[in-house]
Amino acid sequence: MRHLIPQILRLLVSGKTGPFVFEPQPVVLPTKPSSINLYIHLPFCRQLCPFCPYVKEVYDPETSTAYQQAIIKELESYRGLWGEVKVESVYFGGGTPSLTPEIVTETLAWIKGNFRLGGEVGVEVHPLNASRSLLESLKKSGVSLVSLGVQSFNDRLLQILGRDYDSKLAKEACRRALEAGFATADIDLIFAIPTQTREEVRADIRYACELGAEQISAYPLISFSYLPFKRQMDRAKIAMPGWRGEREMLKMAVKTASEAGYQRTAVWSFSKPQAMRYTTVTKESFVGIGVSASTMMGDYFTVNTFSVPEYIRTAEKGLRPALATKLDTRDKMAYWLFWRGYDLAIDTDKLKSIFDRGLPFHIQGLLSLLSLLGAAKHEGDTFYLTERGAYLFHLIEKEYTHAYLERLWGAGLKEAWPQRVVI
Numbered sequence: 001m002r003h004l005i006p007q008i009l010r011l012l013v014s015g016k017t018g019p020f021v022f023e024p025q026p027v028v029l030p031t032k033p034s035s036i037n038l039y040i041h042l043p044f045c046r047q048l049c050p051f052c053p054y055v056k057e058v059y060d061p062e063t064s065t066a067y068q069q070a071i072i073k074e075l076e077s078y079r080g081l082w083g084e085v086k087v088e089s090v091y092f093g094g095g096t097p098s099l100t101p102e103i104v105t106e107t108l109a110w111i112k113g114n115f116r117l118g119g120e121v122g123v124e125v126h127p128l129n130a131s132r133s134l135l136e137s138l139k140k141s142g143v144s145l146v147s148l149g150v151q152s153f154n155d156r157l158l159q160i161l162g163r164d165y166d167s168k169l170a171k172e173a174c175r176r177a178l179e180a181g182f183a184t185a186d187i188d189l190i191f192a193i194p195t196q197t198r199e200e201v202r203a204d205i206r207y208a209c210e211l212g213a214e215q216i217s218a219y220p221l222i223s224f225s226y227l228p229f230k231r232q233m234d235r236a237k238i239a240m241p242g243w244r245g246e247r248e249m250l251k252m253a254v255k256t257a258s259e260a261g262y263q264r265t266a267v268w269s270f271s272k273p274q275a276m277r278y279t280t281v282t283k284e285s286f287v288g289i290g291v292s293a294s295t296m297m298g299d300y301f302t303v304n305t306f307s308v309p310e311y312i313r314t315a316e317k318g319l320r321p322a323l324a325t326k327l328d329t330r331d332k333m334a335y336w337l338f339w340r341g342y343d344l345a346i347d348t349d350k351l352k353s354i355f356d357r358g359l360p361f362h363i364q365g366l367l368s369l370l371s372l373l374g375a376a377k378h379e380g381d382t383f384y385l386t387e388r389g390a391y392l393f394h395l396i397e398k399e400y401t402h403a404y405l406e407r408l409w410g411a412g413l414k415e416a417w418p419q420r421v422v423i
């Protein structure tokens with residue numbers, strides 16, 4: 001059943017049957033987008049955490065220099081195609097972008113010199129790198145948002161996750177980031193860690209609130225078959241939390257953040273009122289630069305190769321995603337609706353302005369059913385997901401992420417240029 005989630009979701013949201021098929025294929029991009037959002041993937045880490053599903057490798061100075069040149073080559077391809085297009089936002093994710101701050105600052109300088117940068121710049125910061133001087137230099141180069149990958153303030157849980165710092169260091173890193181004066185400092189936490197209790201979730205969220213983070217993101221730990229974490233837990237005879245335990249932990253996170261005055265801005269995110277949001281994949285369209293980065297533009301969703309050597313080797317040739325899937329209007333609308341569901345609010349007026357059509361009949365029916373079940377409520381032009389609806393979406397998002405990463409990323413990590421991936 002679990003493997004059918006993406007197809008069931010596709011049927012429910014876009015009304016189409018059949019899986020998404022990703023294949024190598026020529027991609028036609030819009031000739032002149034009015035603006036773009038950039039995501040830049042920097043895959044280097046000091047050490048690799050066993051639970052982490054992202055594309056990363058241990059830092060090596062030579063590879064890192066070659067990689068920096070390759071991402072500029074990829075950016076140059078877009079510059080050649082679109083000229084000095086407006087850039088609404090730039091996010092550096094990883095990997096550990098704060099481990100190679102010179103790539104962040106030099107790439108930003110290149111973007112400012114070649115595009116019209118007019119929005120927020122976000123960077124993921126590892127607690128071990130969050131020195132005052134690094135934070136200041138990021139700020140000076142134009143970074144406005146940071147996201148601290150803390151995962152937990154609990155030493156026992158940090159150890160289970162294989163993190164290479166303790167809670168004291170994590171707390172000090174957060175304090176420094178908050179003092180640095182970014183528009184938003186987000187603290188990233190993980191819940192549903194094996195052996196974690198509800199009280200430990202409460203303590204983590206409460207501490208992040210007490211620190212005064214503008215945003216707190218709390219993601220459930222998802223176990224993937226291609227990662228060592230599950231094997232480690234099996235060997236140690238430690239079980240992943242069951243669905244009931246996980247639900248209780250999520251409830252606790254929501255309650256604690258809400259008691260501290262935070263608003264739930266997405267299924268797994270909480271923000272102070274008026275805080276600028278740190279968010280990447282929820283953008284309507286984006287251009288992904290770097291290894292494993294995905295792009296949603298025009299009629300295509302594409303993914304770059306997952307192999308760092310292959311990415312560097314082929315950079316000279318310009319744009320060449322490893323896999324692509326073509327999207328029609330219904331697919332694009334489904335993609336938009338999926339992420340608005342994650343944001344807990346579906347603005348039907350906005351949908352009309354983007355797609356030039358109203359909410360499809362079957363989606364109206366679905367939302368009415370959710371309203372009857374107490375999972376959604378309709379106010380003006382917007383459908384809001386209630387706490388029950390948010391929990392439903394938590395389950396869907398978790399299963400979809402699992403299926404998407406297991407299949408697409410699993411294939412990309414096995415082969416640099418996979419031939420066909422079906423989700």
Ligand code: SF4
Nearest residue numbers: 045048049052094095
């Ligand atoms: S969790 Fe962060 S530091 Fe650990 S391997 Fe993943 S990207 Fe690297």
